[in-house]
Amino acid sequence: MWREDVVGTNAPGTALATGRPVQVVGPEHFTRPVQAYSCAAAPVRDLATGRVLGVLDVTGGAPAASGVMLSLVRASAAAVERELARLGRTDPDGRPTPEAHPGLQALAPAPSLRLPGAPAQRLSLRHAELLVLLAESPGGSTADELAVLLAPGALSDVTVRAEISRLRRVVGPLLDAGHPYRLALPLRTDVAEVRALLASDDVVSAVDAYRGPLLPRSIAPGVERLRDELEADVRSAVLRSTDRDVVERWTARREGADDHAAWMRLVRLSPPGSAAHARARGRLALLDRTLR
Known part of the structure; x- marks a missing residue:
């Protein structure tokens, strides 16, 4: 019903077509009757194969147009993916089973x-x-x-x-x-x-x-x-991420410990005066001295 090639631009259809989270606000919808609504959708994948299984969508009024809603939908879709992966490793009674x-x-x-x-x-x-x-x-x-x-x-x-x-x-x-x-x-x-x-x-x-x-x-x-x-x-x-936690996780790893660009990103994402901001600036200074 909501396929993009059938009804035009809409969050669930576009997410299904592109395989990426998407938010469509009011007049951005192609079909006039639904332009009073906003929607945020994210694909749900089989984590083992990467195949798109479906789409999780929230449609409604002003709250559905917020950036928080898109983040919520993305997080919920990720939780669904992990739960589906877990269920694939259990029998109907919840006991672990051999991998299929x-x-x-x-x-x-x-x-x-x-x-x-x-x-x-x-x-x-x-x-x-x-x-x-x-x-x-x-x-x-x-x-x-x-x-x-x-x-x-x-x-x-x-x-x-x-x-x-x-x-x-x-x-x-x-x-x-x-x-x-x-x-x-x-x-x-x-x-x-x-x-x-x-x-x-x-x-x-x-x-x-x-x-x-x-x-x-x-x-x-x-x-x-x-x-x-x-x-x-x-x-x-x-x-590319705007999530400070993501960048902090990367810089805490061996692969990211000396990643100058990642520490620069962390400086930009951390509130000035915060411990994370000070630590990132300190690590950048150390890397700059090392690279001279």
């Missing part, structure tokens, strides 16, 4: 994989690299393509096939038996979770979910590119 889909934790020095019905298992760096790269290529990758992505000087096809064979013994049916090499089942990754949170403008949760660089010990070119891209995406969202 395999899950990969790669934003940590010690990567791990959880297969349905089994406890999490530690992965070797090479196996984690392969799973990350295959998760990023749902259409599959040839041995030649994986060779280039896995090693700076490229590997031989024979070496890649041997690595895949060893991985298959660890992950079993998760890996498709055919060619090109691909995953046979959906794989939930913490990388995809961070991307989904960024896409829904839930920067606070994205910073929390970004526990560290992707496979920090890896020197595989394909992984290094993904690592740099993800950190850049998180940092960019932090620097």
